[in-house]
Amino acid sequence: MDAFFTYGFLQRALLAGIFIAVACAVLGVFLLLRKDAMIGHGLSHITFAGVALGLFLHMMPLAVALAFSVLASLGIMKLKESAGLYGDTAIAIVSSLGMALGIILATLSQNFGVALLNYLFGEILAIEPVEVWLSMALATVVVVLVVGNYRKFMSLTFDRESARVSGIRVRRLDTLITILASVTIVLGMKVVGILLVSALIVIPAAAGLQLASNFKAAIVLSCGVGLVSVIAGLALAFVLDLPASGMIVLVGFSIFGLFFLLRKGKI
Amino acid sequence: MDSSAAEKKPLISVENVSFNDGYGPVLLDITLPIHEGDFLSIIGPIGSGKTTHLNIILGLLKPTRGRVRIMGKDLEEFADWPKIGYIPQKATHFDPLFPASAKEVVAMALGPSRLLSRGTRRREESAIRHALQVVGMEEFKNRRIGRLSGGQQQRIFIARAIVNGPRILFLDEPTTGVDAETQGYFYDLLDRLNTQEGITIVLVTHDIGIVDKHISQVACLNQRLVYHGSHGEFCRSETFKDILAGGHLVSHRH
Numbered sequence: 088m089d090a091f092f093t094y095g096f097l098q099r100a101l102l103a104g105i106f107i108a109v110a111c112a113v114l115g116v117f118l119l120l121r122k123d124a125m126i127g128h129g130l131s132h133i134t135f136a137g138v139a140l141g142l143f144l145h146m147m148p149l150a151v152a153l154a155f156s157v158l159a160s161l162g163i164m165k166l167k168e169s170a171g172l173y174g175d176t177a178i179a180i181v182s183s184l185g186m187a188l189g190i191i192l193a194t195l196s197q198n199f200g201v202a203l204l205n206y207l208f209g210e211i212l213a214i215e216p217v218e219v220w221l222s223m224a225l226a227t228v229v230v231v232l233v234v235g236n237y238r239k240f241m242s243l244t245f246d247r248e249s250a251r252v253s254g255i256r257v258r259r260l261d262t263l264i265t266i267l268a269s270v271t272i273v274l275g276m277k278v279v280g281i282l283l284v285s286a287l288i289v290i291p292a293a294a295g296l297q298l299a300s301n302f303k304a305a306i307v308l309s310c311g312v313g314l315v316s317v318i319a320g321l322a323l324a325f326v327l328d329l330p331a332s333g334m335i336v337l338v339g340f341s342i343f344g345l346f347f348l349l350r351k352g353k354i
Numbered sequence: 355m356d357s358s359a360a361e362k363k364p365l366i367s368v369e370n371v372s373f374n375d376g377y378g379p380v381l382l383d384i385t386l387p388i389h390e391g392d393f394l395s396i397i398g399p400i401g402s403g404k405t406t407h408l409n410i411i412l413g414l415l416k417p418t419r420g421r422v423r424i425m426g427k428d429l430e431e432f433a434d435w436p437k438i439g440y441i442p443q444k445a446t447h448f449d450p451l452f453p454a455s456a457k458e459v460v461a462m463a464l465g466p467s468r469l470l471s472r473g474t475r476r477r478e479e480s481a482i483r484h485a486l487q488v489v490g491m492e493e494f495k496n497r498r499i500g501r502l503s504g505g506q507q508q509r510i511f512i513a514r515a516i517v518n519g520p521r522i523l524f525l526d527e528p529t530t531g532v533d534a535e536t537q538g539y540f541y542d543l544l545d546r547l548n549t550q551e552g553i554t555i556v557l558v559t560h561d562i563g564i565v566d567k568h569i570s571q572v573a574c575l576n577q578r579l580v581y582h583g584s585h586g587e588f589c590r591s592e593t594f595k596d597i598l599a600g601g602h603l604v605s606h607r608h
């Protein structure tokens with residue numbers, strides 16, 4: 088425990104991780120119920136292109152990735168509506184475009200291979216102080232907006248038509264949740280990397296949904312799983328000297344397994 | 355038309371509404387006033403435009419021609435949606451694993467939950483309790499919605515539709531797939547809402563067997579408004595005889 092207080096990087100990782108985990112967990116519940124679980128996967132690929140471009144242009148990769156992700160998420164929404172594509176088809180199209188752009192950019196400038204690898208596999212222990220503040224601010228905005236509109240989001244997710252008739256502006260909320268998802272995914276990328284970010288969104292929510300008998304419980308459980316995953320994952324990574332991203336996801340998956348067995352009455 | 359009600363301003367008026375879905379006409383020149391206190395049943399065969407008609411009144415679809423006025427306002431300007439209760443035809447087609455308790459489903463119709471003051475919260479609690487009491491589902495309030503029977507779910511949807519104390523309630527075939535006993539309970543419940551709580555009721559159904567004693571008005575839809583009048587007149591009308599005889603009340607599109 089002494090180590091924790093002497094190592095600033097560990098404190099920063101933990102602080103940013105906690106905020107981001109909660110944002111991912113809260114939003115994850117809505118995304119799962121909207122059958123949008125894969126959006127995390129798709130948008131994380133487009134953030135790959137954003138990160139590559141940021142490194143290429145020597146701009147803050149997080150900021151470029153954020154812009155890419157927001158634009159791509161709105162693009163996915165438009166494709167779904169106007170082109171009449173299924174949601175997962177739209178996601179597949181946009182995410183492969185992102186990967187393609189990322190690969191080309193990475194090849195064009197050969198000297199950022201390591202930095203890019205960090206983004207792919209997560210680098211929470213290397214998070215910069217300014218990124219910690221940015222993450223905490225954005226995560227707080229996400230949580231406040233979701234919790235503030237919680238009933239509207241729930242109603243929209245459950246029964247769109249009734250939501251419309253009760254005066255809810257469903258289009259506006261769709262856009263809001265899409266933008267929030269894209270911001271959250273970029274944040275999550277900071278914690279576990281592009282390849283694992285959808286785990287941070289999907290696993291806590293899926294675990295929470297195993298045991299929840301009401302909506303509030305689903306959100307609270309999901310947050311709890313997200314928090315425990317990040318805290319225990321970081322601690323284990325530090326003690327065992329293993330990658331934090333992998334450990335965080337492993338802890339999350341173990342809790343999911345536990346909840347699954349609990350629901351089945353096997354424990 | 356009902357002459358005694360015609361003097362009052364209608365709560366909802368559908369004026370010369372036509373709707374074309376891009377493949378052909380679905381509704382043609384419908385004019386239908388709905389008055390405060392009515393218990394109107396809209397009947398018609400499958401695909402005759404009943405749901406479309408409701409969707410136009412509720413602003414979910416834009417009419418190709420004509421206009422709708424709700425409580426004296428044009429539909430575009432109308433904003434008092436809590437005064438409208440609605441149970442869609444597909445209400446029970448929700449995700450059965452959705453993690454909402456019965457109580458949370460009822461609460462969905464209430465306004466935004468943001469920063470509720472203690473007073474608002476108490477008012478909401480009592481509105482929810484009252485709505486659940488009216489439909490006799492109080493003891494199931496903490497049950498997950500997917501774990502209730504079809505009839506029980508419908509009651510929860512009625513509770514959701516009345517939790518704001520609406521002036522009018524639209525129900526689109528609410529009794530499809532529920533047993534006769536539950537149906538009987540339903541019509542008694544709707545009758546109670548109509549007579550005791552003063553809620554105007556618009557009930558869509560293609561089953562004329564339920565056009566029963568509670569209903570005050572009947573509108574028979576088949577692309578056009580084939581018939582509109584009081585329930586008593588309807589039972590003596592040619593339209594009714596035609597329907598019973600299996601006559602020409604079949605969809606134009608099939």
Ligand SMILES: Nc1ncnc2c1ncn2[C@@H]1O[C@H](COP(=O)(O)OP(=O)(O)OP(=O)(O)O)[C@@H](O)[C@H]1O
Pocket residue numbers: 375380398399400401402403404405406407443560607
């Ligand atoms: N989403 C839609 N897009 C295009 N056309 C539609 C759509 N829904 C319905 N229609 C068309 O409109 C017509 C009327 O449909 P509507 O759902 O209003 O009928 P209904 O009277 O409610 O039938 P039912 O008793 O089966 O519920 C149908 O013939 C159908 O072809």
Ligand SMILES: [Mg+2]
Pocket residue numbers: 404405406443526
């Ligand atoms: Mg219908």
